Amino acid sequence: MKTKAITRLLFLGSILAWLVLVFSDITVLYSEIRQLPPGVPKWLPSVMLNIFILCLFYYYRYQIEKDESLSFTDLLWKVFATGLIATVVSLVFRLGEFLIGTTRLASHPLFKDLIYQINLALFLSFLLSAYTSWKRLILYQKSKWLIRIWLVFELCLFLALWYDSIQITVSSTASTIIIVIIALLVIVLSANMRWVAYLNFKQKWTSLLLLMLSFFYLGYFLFTVNSISAFINSIDPAFQDFGSHIFNVCLLCFVLVYSIFSFLVILFNLPTSSVFEQKLEEVVNFQRISQSIQTEQNEESVYNILLESSVSAVFADAAWLEIESASNGSKFFTYKITELESQQIRNHLKQHHVKGALDQSSDKTKNLSKYLASLKGSRFRSLIAFPIVVKGETIGTLALLKELPEGFNKEMMRIVSNFANQAGISIENFRLMEQAFQTERYKEELKIAKTVQKSLLPTKLESDPDFEISAFAQSADEVGGDYYDTLRINEHQVALIIADVSGKGTTAAFHMSQMKGIFHSLAQQELEPKEFMARANRALAFCLERGSFISATYFIVDTKIKTIRYSRAGHCPVLYYKASEKKTAYLKDKGTALGMVRSRDYTRLVENNELQYEPGDVMVLYTDGITEAKNKKNEEFDYHRLEAALQEVAEKSSREIEKNIIQRLYEFSGTSLINDDYTSMIIKFR
Amino acid sequence: MVHIKRLQEGGADIISVIGEIDASSSIELDLAIAKSVGEGFKQILVDCSALEYISSAGLGVFMSYIEELKDKNIPMVLFGMKEKVANTFSILGLAELLHIATTKPEAKKLADELSV
Numbered sequence: 195m196k197t198k199a200i201t202r203l204l205f206l207g208s209i210l211a212w213l214v215l216v217f218s219d220i221t222v223l224y225s226e227i228r229q230l231p232p233g234v235p236k237w238l239p240s241v242m243l244n245i246f247i248l249c250l251f252y253y254y255r256y257q258i259e260k261d262e263s264l265s266f267t268d269l270l271w272k273v274f275a276t277g278l279i280a281t282v283v284s285l286v287f288r289l290g291e292f293l294i295g296t297t298r299l300a301s302h303p304l305f306k307d308l309i310y311q312i313n314l315a316l317f318l319s320f321l322l323s324a325y326t327s328w329k330r331l332i333l334y335q336k337s338k339w340l341i342r343i344w345l346v347f348e349l350c351l352f353l354a355l356w357y358d359s360i361q362i363t364v365s366s367t368a369s370t371i372i373i374v375i376i377a378l379l380v381i382v383l384s385a386n387m388r389w390v391a392y393l394n395f396k397q398k399w400t401s402l403l404l405l406m407l408s409f410f411y412l413g414y415f416l417f418t419v420n421s422i423s424a425f426i427n428s429i430d431p432a433f434q435d436f437g438s439h440i441f442n443v444c445l446l447c448f449v450l451v452y453s454i455f456s457f458l459v460i461l462f463n464l465p466t467s468s469v470f471e472q473k474l475e476e477v478v479n480f481q482r483i484s485q486s487i488q489t490e491q492n493e494e495s496v497y498n499i500l501l502e503s504s505v506s507a508v509f510a511d512a513a514w515l516e517i518e519s520a521s522n523g524s525k526f527f528t529y530k531i532t533e534l535e536s537q538q539i540r541n542h543l544k545q546h547h548v549k550g551a552l553d554q555s556s557d558k559t560k561n562l563s564k565y566l567a568s569l570k571g572s573r574f575r576s577l578i579a580f581p582i583v584v585k586g587e588t589i590g591t592l593a594l595l596k597e598l599p600e601g602f603n604k605e606m607m608r609i610v611s612n613f614a615n616q617a618g619i620s621i622e623n624f625r626l627m628e629q630a631f632q633t634e635r636y637k638e639e640l641k642i643a644k645t646v647q648k649s650l651l652p653t654k655l656e657s658d659p660d661f662e663i664s665a666f667a668q669s670a671d672e673v674g675g676d677y678y679d680t681l682r683i684n685e686h687q688v689a690l691i692i693a694d695v696s697g698k699g700t701t702a703a704f705h706m707s708q709m710k711g712i713f714h715s716l717a718q719q720e721l722e723p724k725e726f727m728a729r730a731n732r733a734l735a736f737c738l739e740r741g742s743f744i745s746a747t748y749f750i751v752d753t754k755i756k757t758i759r760y761s762r763a764g765h766c767p768v769l770y771y772k773a774s775e776k777k778t779a780y781l782k783d784k785g786t787a788l789g790m791v792r793s794r795d796y797t798r799l800v801e802n803n804e805l806q807y808e809p810g811d812v813m814v815l816y817t818d819g820i821t822e823a824k825n826k827k828n829e830e831f832d833y834h835r836l837e838a839a840l841q842e843v844a845e846k847s848s849r850e851i852e853k854n855i856i857q858r859l860y861e862f863s864g865t866s867l868i869n870d871d872y873t874s875m876i877i878k879f880r
Numbered sequence: 881m882v883h884i885k886r887l888q889e890g891g892a893d894i895i896s897v898i899g900e901i902d903a904s905s906s907i908e909l910d911l912a913i914a915k916s917v918g919e920g921f922k923q924i925l926v927d928c929s930a931l932e933y934i935s936s937a938g939l940g941v942f943m944s945y946i947e948e949l950k951d952k953n954i955p956m957v958l959f960g961m962k963e964k965v966a967n968t969f970s971i972l973g974l975a976e977l978l979h980i981a982t983t984k985p986e987a988k989k990l991a992d993e994l995s996v
Contacts, residue, residue: 696936698903741910741940745972764972786973790943799976818936 201256208249215242216311223307227430240359243436247355250319254326266389267397269327270404276323277411280316284418287312303429310422314436317415321442324408324449332386332452340386347379351444358439369440376444383448384455395467398460405457412450472507476609479503483616493621494525500582500592500617501527507613508606510594512574517582517590531595539577539595542569561602576601580614584622643703644669650703650710655875656680656688660753663690664848665875666856674871675702675744676817677709681717686754689717692765692815692875693746701742708737709744723748723761724802727788731763735792743789747815751807751877758813759804763788766818769837771844773810778837778844781805812844812851813877820855820872823863831862848878881905884912892923892991894984898930901938910941913956917945922954923991925984929960934968946977955979955994959987 219239225232258264258272287309333344354372393401423435436442482499501515512531518524526533546565563576576596581588592614596602647669655663665678675695682688691713695705712730721729726748734744745764752759760768764787767780786799807813816836823831839858843851855874882905883898893916901909916924926942942958949956959981961969969975979994981987 694936696940741937741944743936743940743943743972745936764974766971784973784976786976790946790972790974790977792947799973 197256197260201253204249204253204256208246208253211242211246211249212311212315215239215246216308218242219311220304220307223426223430224304227303237359240436240439244355244359246315247318247322247441250322251326254323258323258326259330264330266331266393267400267404269330270401270408273320273324273327274404274407277320277408280320281411281414284313284316284415288418303426306422306426306429310419310426313415313418313422317419318442318445320411320415321445321449324453325445328449328452331389331456332383334386334389340383343379343382347376347383350376350379351441354439354444355441358441372440373444377447380444380448380451384452387455387459390456390459390463391470393460393463393467394471395464398464398467401460402457405453405460408453409457412446412453416446476503476507479507480613480616483613483620493624496617496620496624497525497527497590500613501529504580504592504594504610504613505529507609508594508602509596510601511597512595513593515582515590515592519589525590535572536593539566539569539572539574539593542566542572561607563599563601573597575599578602578607578610580611582614582621583618584625589618589621639700643700647674647703647706650677650707652679656682656690658688658751658753659880660756661751661877661879662848663875663877664852665873666852667871667873669871674698674819675706676819676871676873677706678815678873678875679710679713681714683717683720683750686752687720688751688753689713690749690751690815690875690877691717691746692817692873693744694765694817694873695744696742701739705734705738705742705744708734709746713748717748722802723750723759724797724800727761727763727785727800728797731788731791731796732794734789738789743787745787749813756807757804758807759802761785761800761802763800764790766816766821769814769816769833769840770805771812771814771840772808773812773844774808776844778841780833780837807879809880810845811879812840812848813879814840814851814855815875815877817871817873820859820874823859823872825863831859835862848876851876851878882908884908886912886916888921890988891921892925892988893919893921894925894927896927896930900933901931901941902933902935903937906935906937906941909938910944913941913945917948917952917954923988923995924949924954924956925987925991926956926958927960927984928958928962928965931962931965934965936972939968939972939974942978943974953995955991957981957987957991957994959984 218234221234222232222236222239224230258269264272291309329344333340350372354376357369357372390398427435479499480503483496483503497515497517501513504510505513510529513529514531514533514536515527516524517527526536528536543562543565546568561578563578566572566574566577574595574597576599578594580592580594582590582592592610594602594610651667655665657663663680667676667678669676675693675697677691677693677695679691680688691709693706693709695702695709697705709730712733716726716729727746730746730748738744743764745766747760747762747765747768749758749760751757762768762781762783762785764785767782769778770781771778781803783803784799784801786796791799814836821831821833821836825831835858836855839855840851843854846854852874855876856872859872881899882901885896885898887894887896895912895916897909899905913924942956945956957979958969960983961980966975966980969978969980979990981990
């Protein structure tokens with residue numbers, strides 16, 4: 195808003211200054227002709243001209259220099275448009291003059307002066323707009339020195355502007371020196387043509403046209419202004435010719451020289467512009483390939499971009515991209531070639547036993563053009579193939595074809611092979627990202643499995659006047675498959691189970707939940723332990739995948755007849771403390787784990803066992819995490835250490851026994867870090 | 881870590897298992913047995929004399945072949961087991977399901993008997 199107001203104010207200022215200039219100049223001229231003392235000071239017109247120039251200078255500065263959105267051609271267009279308006283206005287006046295004809299008025303010096311002033315103002319405004327535009331072009335890529343030179347140049351112009359109007363002509367040598375200095379600066383500044391390189395082919399043509407028209411305007415105004423001033427001068431020698439002011443001359447020189455330089459540079463850059471464009475496009479394509487992963491999240495888009503970019507980089511007539519992947523077959527991307535045609539070419543190469551990148555056994559770029567010559571009916575005469583390598587493995591081939599023989603040069607091969615490499619890197623990154631994502635999901639799954647597993651363990655164990663039970667379960671980071679549970683069958687019978695599912699992770703937790711279901715449904719049926727195992731095996735046989743099994747021991751404690759009946763299915767042997775003998779021992783019996791044998795033969799492989807318990811007896815149930823716990827010397831905790839840990843505190847409560855076992859275990863392993871599942875259930879009879 | 885070697889002797893494929901078999905290395909064992917079966921050997925002998933430890937997953941591998949080998953009439957005999965390893969087999973009740981011998985000649989003899 196503020197800049198808009200300023201521009202308007204400046205424009206108004208310049209018009210006012212110009213009006214005063216015209217009025218005062220005509221007055222001065224009139225009084226000169228009439229030999230009268232002038233009504234206005236003689237210096238007024240030139241001072242007004244300076245003010246007019248300064249106002250316009252700042253006007254364009256706001257109009258053109260501060261406008262960031264203008265491109266190079268926009269700048270040239272602005273100059274051209276200003277020139278066009280100025281020329282049209284000037285021509286309109288010419289037409290008016292022509293219509294008036296050769297009347298007295300037409301040749302009257304005062305009228306001529308008015309026309310002169312109008313043309314001069316238009317000419318100057320055109321020059322100033324060009325000046326501001328050129329300034330932007332010159333300072334497009336600025337350096338410290340360039341800015342300094344420019345400042346000196348502007349200062350010189352400013353001095354020249356006021357030197358003209360003081361009207362004290364010191365000497366012609368002084369003005370010559372100023373002109374020479376400015377001319378040198380102009381040449382130095384005109385060497386700054388970097389912007390030309392950024393124009394594309396079309397823009398270059400536009401620029402040339404615009405510049406050519408600008409030359410025309412310059413010529414037209416130069417001619418018009420000079421001819422009018424010459425005419426007036428012939429009538430009145432005292433006429434002030436502003437056109438020959440040093441400032442005006444310098445400005446004109448600057449605009450003209452820079453225009454000519456630009457024109458020539460653009461003209462000579464025309465033939466190479468396609469190369470620049472090509473390079474620029476390569477950079478953009480390169481970026482596209484490397485960024486495509488972040489934006490598209492899709493391997494296929496990388497392949498498509500690779501194909502497109504490669505084709506456009508080497509002007510290929512056709513291309514195909516074949517991606518071989520073990521998981522989802524091979525993918526085929528084509529450009530201006532049918533799959534049939536490419537198949538023909540590949541078959542042809544195969545027949546000639548060409549060990550090229552096409553059969554994906556080579557990791558080198560190959561020029562296979564010579565083999566194409568023998569393929570009849572093919573329109574292609576050049577063929578190169580590039581491997582696409584991900585993590586040292588060739589995952590695909592990019593083949594580019596041309597109808598011309600010898601169509602690919604080294605430079606092209608280099609570019610495409612860069613593209614192919616970048617695509618490989620992008621795909622590798624993409625896969626890594628995918629992997630990280632997968633791992634994250636797996637971790638999340640494990641977390642869920644762990645909570646599931648925890649929730650499967652009982653929160654409260656059965657209690658009875660005849661015995662007390664305490665249990666503990668510690669699991670490592672991974673989800674294990676340890677399970678224990680108790681269930682009251684009736685008033686005097688309680689079922690106990692301890693089980694270990696082979697494997698870890700979600701499947702282990704899943705099998706554990708199956709085991710829990712089996713335990714809760716079968717235990718209620720008051721089955722004999724062996725029958726329980728047989729039925730459990732039958733149920734599990736079809737749920738467990740190949741190679742996984744569940745080891746378990748199932749107990750029925752009968753408090754009425756003081757017996758423990760149990761069946762062991764591949765689980766760790768029970769550690770039993772006989773209070774009357776003060777001795778501990780592992781119960782010897784046989785039994786195969788659940789899920790190992792799927793037939794009914796299984797009944798042969800498990801047995802019923804029975805023992806009598808007495809008050810003070812202790813039964814320790816555990817999983818192999820305890821006996822297989824290792825210390826730093828890689829020794830196992832083993833059965834005898836577990837036995838000793840029980841022996842020490844066998845007379846105490848189940849809770850104390852449990853505590854002692856855990857303590858001994860940690861002492862042994864030397865760390866509190868768990869790397870396996872420790873599960874134990876201790877039953878103390880009383 | 882496990883290292884598995886295979887060598888053929890008198891029509892039998894002898895798979896030597898050296899080291900420890902845990903969940904991850906059990907895959908190698910699985911592969912070795914699968915290859916042996918796939919190559920059509922009539923007898924498979926597993927040398928466990930250098931087997932230090934076997935986890936439940938490793939046992940699962942042997943277990944998973946029991947029925948397939950029975951159907952194809954290929955006897956698989958394990959031999960030379962260390963006491964600790966043998967204990968693991970027996971606790972799980974695999975001793976009843978698998979054929980286990982102490983020495984290689986015994987294993988070969990057992991396999992020959994089973995082949996008939």
